[in-house]
Amino acid sequence: MTDVTPTDSGEPQESATATAVEEVAPDPHALDDAHAELLARFENELGAAVLDTGKAFGMPIVRVQRNEWRRAAEVCRYTLGLDFLSYIAGIDWMPAPKEGGDDGGSDTSSPVQPTETTYGITGSDGRYQVFARVQSTHGNVGITLKVDVDEDALLVQSWVPVYPGADWHERETWEMYGFVFEGHPALRHLYLPTGFEGHPLRKDYPLLSRVVKPWPGLVDVEAMPGGDDDAEPAAAEPATAEEAS
Amino acid sequence: MSTTNPPLPEFDIDPRAFRTLADAQMGVELDTGDMILNLGPQHPATHGTLRLVVRLDGERVIAADPVIGYMHRGYEKLVEFRTYPQITTLINRIDWLSSFANEVPFIDAAEKLMGVEAPPRAQYIRTILTELSRISTFVLFLGEMGLQVGALTPAFYGFRDREHVVNLIEAVTGGRFHPNFNRVGGLKDDLPWGWVNETRTVLKKIYDACDTFEDLVAGNEIFHARTKGVGIIPPEIGAAYGVSGSNLRASGVDWDLRRDGAPYLVYPDLDFKVWTHPDGDSFARYWVRLQETRESCRMVLQLLDALPSGPIMAKVPRIIKVPEGEVWTEVENPLGQMGYYVFSKGATGPFRVKIRSASFSNVSILPWLLRGVFVPDVITILASLYFILGDIDR
Amino acid sequence: MTSALSFAVDIGWGTTLAIKTLVILMIVPATALILGYTFLLKMMSHMQSRLGPMDPGGFHGWFQLVGDGMKFMQKEDIMPAEADRRVFAMAPMVVVVSTFLIFLVIPAGPDIVVKNLNVGVFYALAVSSLSVIGVLMAGWASANKFSLLGALRAAAQLIAYELPLLLAIVGVVIQASTMNLQGIVGAQSAGSIFGFDGLGNPYILTQFVGFALFMVAAQAELTQTPFDMPVAESELVAGYMVEYSGFRFLFFFIGEFGTAFAFAAIAATIFLGGWALPASWGLSVGLMRFVGPAVLFAKIMFVAFLMFWVRFTYPRLREDQLQALAWKVLIPIGLLNIVATAVLKVAM
Numbered sequence: 001m002t003d004v005t006p007t008d009s010g011e012p013q014e015s016a017t018a019t020a021v022e023e024v025a026p027d028p029h030a031l032d033d034a035h036a037e038l039l040a041r042f043e044n045e046l047g048a049a050v051l052d053t054g055k056a057f058g059m060p061i062v063r064v065q066r067n068e069w070r071r072a073a074e075v076c077r078y079t080l081g082l083d084f085l086s087y088i089a090g091i092d093w094m095p096a097p098k099e100g101g102d103d104g105g106s107d108t109s110s111p112v113q114p115t116e117t118t119y120g121i122t123g124s125d126g127r128y129q130v131f132a133r134v135q136s137t138h139g140n141v142g143i144t145l146k147v148d149v150d151e152d153a154l155l156v157q158s159w160v161p162v163y164p165g166a167d168w169h170e171r172e173t174w175e176m177y178g179f180v181f182e183g184h185p186a187l188r189h190l191y192l193p194t195g196f197e198g199h200p201l202r203k204d205y206p207l208l209s210r211v212v213k214p215w216p217g218l219v220d221v222e223a224m225p226g227g228d229d230d231a232e233p234a235a236a237e238p239a240t241a242e243e244a245s
Numbered sequence: 246m247s248t249t250n251p252p253l254p255e256f257d258i259d260p261r262a263f264r265t266l267a268d269a270q271m272g273v274e275l276d277t278g279d280m281i282l283n284l285g286p287q288h289p290a291t292h293g294t295l296r297l298v299v300r301l302d303g304e305r306v307i308a309a310d311p312v313i314g315y316m317h318r319g320y321e322k323l324v325e326f327r328t329y330p331q332i333t334t335l336i337n338r339i340d341w342l343s344s345f346a347n348e349v350p351f352i353d354a355a356e357k358l359m360g361v362e363a364p365p366r367a368q369y370i371r372t373i374l375t376e377l378s379r380i381s382t383f384v385l386f387l388g389e390m391g392l393q394v395g396a397l398t399p400a401f402y403g404f405r406d407r408e409h410v411v412n413l414i415e416a417v418t419g420g421r422f423h424p425n426f427n428r429v430g431g432l433k434d435d436l437p438w439g440w441v442n443e444t445r446t447v448l449k450k451i452y453d454a455c456d457t458f459e460d461l462v463a464g465n466e467i468f469h470a471r472t473k474g475v476g477i478i479p480p481e482i483g484a485a486y487g488v489s490g491s492n493l494r495a496s497g498v499d500w501d502l503r504r505d506g507a508p509y510l511v512y513p514d515l516d517f518k519v520w521t522h523p524d525g526d527s528f529a530r531y532w533v534r535l536q537e538t539r540e541s542c543r544m545v546l547q548l549l550d551a552l553p554s555g556p557i558m559a560k561v562p563r564i565i566k567v568p569e570g571e572v573w574t575e576v577e578n579p580l581g582q583m584g585y586y587v588f589s590k591g592a593t594g595p596f597r598v599k600i601r602s603a604s605f606s607n608v609s610i611l612p613w614l615l616r617g618v619f620v621p622d623v624i625t626i627l628a629s630l631y632f633i634l635g636d637i638d639r
Numbered sequence: 640m641t642s643a644l645s646f647a648v649d650i651g652w653g654t655t656l657a658i659k660t661l662v663i664l665m666i667v668p669a670t671a672l673i674l675g676y677t678f679l680l681k682m683m684s685h686m687q688s689r690l691g692p693m694d695p696g697g698f699h700g701w702f703q704l705v706g707d708g709m710k711f712m713q714k715e716d717i718m719p720a721e722a723d724r725r726v727f728a729m730a731p732m733v734v735v736v737s738t739f740l741i742f743l744v745i746p747a748g749p750d751i752v753v754k755n756l757n758v759g760v761f762y763a764l765a766v767s768s769l770s771v772i773g774v775l776m777a778g779w780a781s782a783n784k785f786s787l788l789g790a791l792r793a794a795a796q797l798i799a800y801e802l803p804l805l806l807a808i809v810g811v812v813i814q815a816s817t818m819n820l821q822g823i824v825g826a827q828s829a830g831s832i833f834g835f836d837g838l839g840n841p842y843i844l845t846q847f848v849g850f851a852l853f854m855v856a857a858q859a860e861l862t863q864t865p866f867d868m869p870v871a872e873s874e875l876v877a878g879y880m881v882e883y884s885g886f887r888f889l890f891f892f893i894g895e896f897g898t899a900f901a902f903a904a905i906a907a908t909i910f911l912g913g914w915a916l917p918a919s920w921g922l923s924v925g926l927m928r929f930v931g932p933a934v935l936f937a938k939i940m941f942v943a944f945l946m947f948w949v950r951f952t953y954p955r956l957r958e959d960q961l962q963a964l965a966w967k968v969l970i971p972i973g974l975l976n977i978v979a980t981a982v983l984k985v986a987m
Contacts, residue, residue, distance in 0.1 A: 137493070189314075
């Protein structure tokens with residue numbers, strides 16, 4: 001297992017991962033030396049498999065080609081010494097359809113999200129992505145990897161041969177999104193009961209409790225005891241931070 | 246553990262001497278079949294609704310399969326329909342024994358995206374309360390691991406000593422279990438008058454309690470016999486499964502996100518030691534948490550001495566709208582590494598939050614870890630891994 | 640003095656038998672109650688920095704167990720559907736009967752004993768091991784995997800620890816040259832320690848190894864922590880007793896604490912001198928008829944205190960560690976103790 005130690009050999013940085021030029025305000029997303037070096041080595045190993053890179057608050061993010069997902073894991077574990085698997089998860093970039101249809105429905109309690117689809121830092125091919133994070137327990141580095149999932153095929157390579165801990169994370173991602181992980185020993189339900197239909201974390205799967213009943217904080221469903229009709233219902237408005245104080 | 250059957254001896258016996266065929270076979274072959282045992286979901290040893298289906302050969306486990314999800318509340322779906330302040334009420338309940346520690350990384354993520362920094366006093370108080378949560382949950386662990394191994398008394402001491410810390414947290418936040426005290430940009434309230442002195446007194450009590458636990462439990466020969474060599478997690482396997490926190494440090498891995506991770510709260514200014522143990526067995530996990538409790542007491546004393554004055558809330562708009570972006574915060578929660586990946590699209594609530602909870606990964610190693618151990622050792626291992634069901638199931 | 644306190648009434652063997660039966664039947668549950676209340680409810684609570692029951696009966700909750708007993712008596716008789724009905728019903732009886740039988744030989748005064756058997760010690764050990772059968776019956780008939788695990792553990796454990804128990808007692812028997820419990824009491828009371836006879840010769844002094852062995856083995860025979868694998872609370876949740884509720888569980892409870900009392904009584908009798916005070920104090924037989932039971936009770940409470948103190952402090956040993964302790968440690972020590980006792984008995 002190779003140790004990831006920061007070197008100050010002054011490796012030339014690629015423009016896509018350039019740390020901020022000294023300005024008045026430091027870039028909050030700037031990668032420190034260790035992370036920058038890790039990113040450079042990763043891109044070196046994977047070459048053309050890297051579709052895009054980005055950074056978020058000091059953490060490198062890399063988007064990898066679909067059929068190189070497992071190879072990326074192998075590079076991380078065996079070459080770069082990132083031995084700790086933090087998680088594997090999925091994301092659905094489609095904006096959630098409005099509860100109760102376009103007429104607004106009765107539930108105005110949820111935050112209003114923008115209706116156009118945007119794809120975050122390293123972009124995406126389509127609606128679905130799987131992202132994962134691996135770290136090193138020796139150095140203080142880690143990297144987040146993303147891969148696109150084809151909407152029609154919903155197939156992702158499994159990381160279980162590389163990181164045994166991927167077992168449960170992939171089971172959860174499968175049951176929540178429906179992505180099938182190739183090479184996983186037994187994709188079965190983890191949280192949900194066997195025989196559960198549907199994939200809850202997809203955006204088009206409605207939050208049933210909000211559909212069935214409007215959020216009770218919005219309006220008092222029952223009258224206050226003692227019948228003080230003048231008194232305002234003690235519900236806070238949902239979209240403000242007032243009820244937080 | 247199968248028995249090899251001796252060959253059938255040749256002798257002359259009238260078969261009518263045996264009343265049944267079973268009698269005739271007795272002593273000739275011992276066929277022990279496997280038994281499937283369900284530990285849980287209601288079981289005193291599983292800390293909540295965890296179901297462990299084990300296949301036993303006598304008292305040895307051949308295979309174990311944890312079944313989780315009895316407490317799955319669907320947080321990652323729920324948070325997509327809530328605003329940031331509303332989400333703190335939810336995530337309090339992930340690890341309910343140290344609930345303050347769950348809120349802070351999420352609020353930190355929101356603050357990073359907004360470019361807001363909480364004032365120094367708020368950072369100090371957040372650190373103090375996080376460490377107090379750590380102390381409260383570890384003191385409980387020190388007691389109840391004795392209970393799982395069979396000693397009834399330490400559990401009561403654990404609860405009794407935890408009460409002191411929980412009362413402190415209640416004095417500040419108003420809630421014993423679910424404080425809901427963080428706000429984006431700072432904290433809801435300042436410390437009450439006299440709290441700092443009271444905390445110092447309580448920390449002395451906790452320090453003495455740690456000595457009691459060291460004598461009563463960690464020094465007990467039977468406890469050693471039950472926990473030493475039981476449930477050894479090799480460091481590479483542990484890391485590959487995502488086991489984190491005290492569990493990994495008990496296997497000798499010197500990794501603590503308070504010291505090694507991205508600068509977070511006041512930890513860069515604190516002087517503390519990271520405790521590791523080379524063995525990786527259940528006793529090591531107990532010992533590491535014992536030392537970490539003492540270390541946390543020292544840290545809180547340092548923090549109390551250095552507590553600055555000032556505002557506890559930064560200037561934030563009334564309605565919290567977090568600009569578009571992605572951020573990942575990871576912290577050293579009492580149970581291990583906890584992290585939030587927040588995807589924001591500029592609304593008052595997040596687009597997607599991935600909650601990385603420590604116990605999920607800690608428990609995922611059980612199928613590997615429990616092969617070949619005895620049934621009582623299963624209980625010891627479960628107790629020493631110290632997971633909380635809310636943390637596994639989210 | 641003696642004529643006022645000694646009296647002989649001729650009441651025929653039938654009446655005597657009836658009285659003795661009644662006394663035993665009443666004493667055993669009463670002893671279970673006393674031990675249960677004092678140690679399980681009060682001592683354990685105070686050790687765990689809490690108070691225990693305080694309300695029932697007004698004064699520190701002394702009525703709690705009696706109330707519990709009444710509650711158990713009126714509960715529904717639940718039996719698992721797949722249980723073997725007859726065996727399930729008989730199992731608690733077997734355990735309780737073995738408890739009753741031990742009390743037959745324990746002397747509480749100069750002639751306060753149900754039957755002064757010449758092989759009293761041997762008899763007491765023999766009947767105490769009957770409870771193993773009851774435990775196995777309970778575990779098997781419950782049709783429950785947890786019960787079965789508990790019963791199998793219990794069977795192995797109880798049989799393994801019979802031997803250290805026996806070996807501990809043999810040392811005393813050698814020293815007293817008799818198996819008769821009254822004889823052992825008399826020998827201790829009349830004996831002297833290197834010529835000083837102010838304290839008699841309680842065998843705990845010379846047989847301290849035997850006493851330790853007996854306490855450990857008794858702890859295991861009673862399936863109390865650190866040997867409570869069969870009823871491991873945090874794993875099997877009462878093991879072989881888990882399917883029992885209501886008055887059947889009451890029988891097990893009485894059996895458990897009654898047997899604890901009985902073993903404490905045996906320990907008090909053969910190691911601490913039983914009902915007798917040293918003979919050199921010159922107390923009359925008639926006085927001892929009244930004081931004897933009280934003295935015995937005090938000594939029993941002391942021994943029981945030791946047993947329960949250990950019970951609430953130590954974690955439990957794993958089954959294989961338990962067996963290793965019995966076979967590899969306790970039995971060799973017991974054998975050495977016997978050899979040493981025999982040698983010293985002959986030599987001195």
